Amino acid sequence: MDSRIWTIPADRMKMKKEHRVPLSDDAVKLLESMRRNSDSQFLFLSPRGGVVSSNSVSLLIKAMHETAIETGGNRFLAPFIADQFC
Numbered sequence: 796m797d798s799r800i801w802t803i804p805a806d807r808m809k810m811k812k813e814h815r816v817p818l819s820d821d822a823v824k825l826l827e828s829m830r831r832n833s834d835s836q837f838l839f840l841s842p843r844g845g846v847v848s849s850n851s852v853s854l855l856i857k858a859m860h861e862t863a864i865e866t867g868g869n870r871f872l873a874p875f876i877a878d879q880f881c
Contacts, residue, residue, distance in 0.1 A: 802816075856872070
């Protein structure tokens with residue numbers, strides 16, 4: 796967390812090259828505020844403690860986008876993605 800870099804190991808990447816992502820102030824605050832389950836290697840857990848499915852993530856993103864629009868906030872998704880996704 797001190798480096799403010801999220802590193803994805805090469806073996807998890809399609810091109811087999813390590814990927815490093817700088818974390819914004821907001822991202823660091825969010826990660827620091829989350830309760831961690833010390834028994835798991837995952838940050839976001841499914842209700843049964845395993846990996847969160849891609850469908851669950853898609854539903855969450857869609858709900859965040861729709862809520863932002865309904866409450867007068869900024870769109871969460873780019874228009875060209877929202878048209879295909881929602």
